[in-house]
Amino acid sequence: MKKITILGSSGSIGTQILDIVSKIKGYVCVEGLAVGSNIKLLKSQIKKFKPKAVSVNSAFDAKNLKKWSKTNNIKIAVYNGPKGLEKLAVMPSTDMMFASIVGSAGLQSVVAAVKAKKDVAVANKESLIMAGKYIMNLATENGVSILPVDSEHSAIFQCCDGEKKSQIKRILLTASGGPFYRYDKDFSKITIEQALDHPTWKMGKKITIDSATLMNKGLEAIEASVLFGVSIEKVEIVIHPQSIVHSMIEYIDGSVIAQLSSHDMHLPIQYALTYPERLPSNIKPLNLFEVGKLEFYKPDFNKFPCLNLAYYSAKKGYTVPAVMSVADEVAVAAFLNKKIKFTDIAKIVEKTIKSHKISKNISLDTLFEADLWARQYAEKIIKKEI
Numbered sequence: 001m002k003k004i005t006i007l008g009s010s011g012s013i014g015t016q017i018l019d020i021v022s023k024i025k026g027y028v029c030v031e032g033l034a035v036g037s038n039i040k041l042l043k044s045q046i047k048k049f050k051p052k053a054v055s056v057n058s059a060f061d062a063k064n065l066k067k068w069s070k071t072n073n074i075k076i077a078v079y080n081g082p083k084g085l086e087k088l089a090v091m092p093s094t095d096m097m098f099a100s101i102v103g104s105a106g107l108q109s110v111v112a113a114v115k116a117k118k119d120v121a122v123a124n125k126e127s128l129i130m131a132g133k134y135i136m137n138l139a140t141e142n143g144v145s146i147l148p149v150d151s152e153h154s155a156i157f158q159c160c161d162g163e164k165k166s167q168i169k170r171i172l173l174t175a176s177g178g179p180f181y182r183y184d185k186d187f188s189k190i191t192i193e194q195a196l197d198h199p200t201w202k203m204g205k206k207i208t209i210d211s212a213t214l215m216n217k218g219l220e221a222i223e224a225s226v227l228f229g230v231s232i233e234k235v236e237i238v239i240h241p242q243s244i245v246h247s248m249i250e251y252i253d254g255s256v257i258a259q260l261s262s263h264d265m266h267l268p269i270q271y272a273l274t275y276p277e278r279l280p281s282n283i284k285p286l287n288l289f290e291v292g293k294l295e296f297y298k299p300d301f302n303k304f305p306c307l308n309l310a311y312y313s314a315k316k317g318y319t320v321p322a323v324m325s326v327a328d329e330v331a332v333a334a335f336l337n338k339k340i341k342f343t344d345i346a347k348i349v350e351k352t353i354k355s356h357k358i359s360k361n362i363s364l365d366t367l368f369e370a371d372l373w374a375r376q377y378a379e380k381i382i383k384k385e386i
């Protein structure tokens, strides 16, 4: 029985993890759950999965949850805030943590879990963008695995299992292209509703907007470079509108290995959960005759400037990817709050990274300093104070 903790259990990824846990009964048991503010959903998850501990964002919600658990005769530890996430991350009884919180709020708990020698399944790509090398080195030191949850990275992971990483020539990272790949109207007039209408994947709001600007693909390129230890120049983005090939690896002998399936996040989540085993799943079987054709196109870096910004940040390294990721988080939130236009997202990210003084001394402290600086700087741009 694998004992897991899920941070972000009320989100798109978190609820899908719990869906799989219910389907593979007897294989996994849930020790801890954390949400931000969706207490209603957390209560129903507590009743169903009976975790030993939970964490919520605010002290007020935690207090009420403690009262509720007493009234309902439920024995459970209730924590709150960043410290609460850390408590769950290091729970002695767990084997593995699922990092499925959105944004930089997920970083500290990933580091805490690795230090406590827990395997970590990472959906929270922002933590790998911000502190990729730091986390991977820490994982090696502590002898734990960092397992990918993103469908593309799960595909790459499956394509290089048993292979020598030194023999990878290129990673071909596929992308659906998002809702605007063929859009030829004015990008500055794109509405929130249009940007949230992703053609293939149903996801949380932040990643859906990132998929529309293609920043998500830029973040994924950096994530691939970190997870698989290859330079960013060896990660090539390929637009593949059918979302059937989830990514590929080209080896030095010219062989290209791909992973294909119907597009359903349940598969990469389940693989991270059961690795190195495979269990039957409920995903729609792939019918290539129904799919008919698989298309591949080059991405347009001019139409989607966030791609350029991601590669630029990865090449600069040090604190720059963290600054880019945080500036993007702030800009996406501002777009969702109708404070800026769709096209301002890339402009805010660019202005922030170009104004950043790189710190070459990488520690969690310098990364958090860079996070704070980028957050405040991007917010000033939005308020037109800069």
Ligand SMILES: NC(=O)c1ccc[n+]([C@@H]2O[C@H](COP(=O)([O-])OP(=O)(O)OC[C@H]3O[C@@H](n4cnc5c(N)ncnc54)[C@H](OP(=O)(O)O)[C@@H]3O)[C@@H](O)[C@H]2O)c1
Pocket (backbone or CB within 6 Å): 007, 008, 009, 010, 011, 012, 013, 014, 034, 035, 036, 037, 038, 039, 056, 057, 100, 101, 102, 103, 105, 123, 124, 125, 126, 149, 150, 151, 201, 202, 203, 204, 205, 206, 207, 265
């Ligand atoms: N969705 C996908 O298909 C997909 C695919 C690949 C990778 N990812 C990555 O997975 C991560 C999660 O994405 P998502 O789509 O599941 O996002 P989402 O639906 O917006 O869910 C985010 C989760 O994080 C929780 N959360 C946010 N801030 C928190 C905080 N400060 N403390 C504790 N919990 C907090 C939210 O809790 P409340 O809702 O209770 O506030 C929610 O449970 C992202 O990094 C994303 O890039 C997602």
